């Protein structure tokens with residue numbers, strides 16, 4: 001077995017999620033010797049349970065209180081369930097504090113190869129110059145030093161590899177991606193799409209989702225079983241565990257070091273260069289070192305910042321890479337809220353049990369403060385809606401007993417929307 005403490009790697013990558021997976025793939029395919037340090041254990045197809053009925057689970061996926069015993073914060077996340085909760089960190093082992101007035105539910109702290117790409121919602125949208133150059137548009141914050149033109153070729157490359165289902169719309173605010181054939185909209189969605197366009201001039205499109213609809217790179221097209229957050233044996237959604245990380249390992253140039261909780265970056269203070277990483281082996285609880293010429297931190301936004309603070313020393317008293325003093329500030333998370341649900345009249349159809357489930361919804365493209373549209377005075381920037389519609393059982397039928405059971409089977413066409421907005425960058429975030 002390779003003794004990693006004695007190996008001189010070219011690059012050390014911390015975290016095997018969306019960003020770390022790409023770093024490892026590109027660097028190891030280019031011939032560099034890479035070590036990938038991941039705090040979690042190894043992922044495997046044997047852990048995937050997307051086809052397992054709930055009755056085969058001990059608690060039928062109905063006992064949130066059992067999960068909350070060890071994951072009281074992680075259980076806030078809709079995708080943390082009896083099927084997969086041991087992919088998430090144990091909140092009791094990894095506690096954090098916030099000030100009393102600023103609680104923060106830090107969800108999606110994964111401890112398994114692939115990080116959050118195991119459970120993510122797969123919605124994959126390009127930014128436009130309305131995002132990259134937002135400050136020029138509305139005067140708040142700073143423009144990115146990059147423009148859409150600079151980033152577009154990289155979007156092309158990533159999307160061709162990842163595979164995004166979607167519909168081209170030609171809308172400035174949401175540039176089209178390189179799409180796989182679109183999953184079909186339901187009748188309810190077509191109806192709402194048409195009305196939104198006719199009556200309000202807004203564009204509703206299929207959610208742009210990292211679920212493939214044609215086979216690529218040994219991955220099969222999605223077969224619409226539905227619960228991707230429980231894994232996928234056909235590898236039909238994008239999870240770095242079975243895409244980028246697997247490719248990196250295949251080169252023979254990448255060594256995955258699992259259960260390695262990175263604590264700090266080791267520095268050569270004379271040369272002002274990183275030389276390695278100090279990590280804790282989670283199985284033995286022993287501190288260990290690994291050495292390389294460069295370090296790439298991809299341990300998730302907050303964890304990477306923590307590692308930089310932990311790396312403070314005499315030469316860097318405020319933390320590593322913090323000469324600006326902004327480390328740990330300006331956090332931007334997305335916010336959700338608002339929206340509506342309703343029934344649609346005039347559509348006749350039938351709800352059914354166990355029908356194919358499209359693992360994707362719809363998206364209403366930003367319509368507020370658009371490139372050439374009017375400026376809204378009470379709200380900066382923009383937001384979109386995710387949602388979807390189709391036929392469902394009439395669970396809201398009145399009554400009980402036999403009459404209720406009968407009324408329940410009368411299908412209803414429903415439609416729902418929920419808002420997704422961005423957070424402004426502020427020092428006290």
Ligand SMILES: Cc1cc2nc3c(=O)[nH]c(=O)nc-3n(C[C@H](O)[C@H](O)[C@H](O)COP(=O)(O)OP(=O)(O)OC[C@H]3O[C@@H](n4cnc5c(N)ncnc54)[C@H](O)[C@@H]3O)c2cc1C
Pocket residue numbers: 014015016017018019020037038039040077078079107108109110111112113114115116117119120121122123124125260261262263298299300301303304307
């Ligand atoms: C339920 C859910 C739904 C989401 N839906 C969407 C969506 O629809 N569209 C979208 O764009 N984004 C979505 N996201 C967000 C998206 O998953 C993340 O933005 C993305 O995965 C971030 O990639 P990352 O590489 O920064 O971090 P992650 O993917 O989180 O990977 C970080 C990895 O680093 C490891 N790590 C952490 N600390 C250490 C340490 N000290 N030492 C070693 N390893 C460490 C972790 O174990 C983890 O494996 C969703 C997230 C969640 C939780």
Ligand code: SF4
Pocket residue numbers: 050211221222223224225226227228231232233234235236237357358359
């Ligand atoms: S819905 Fe598609 S991508 Fe999701 S788990 Fe099923 S086959 Fe895989």
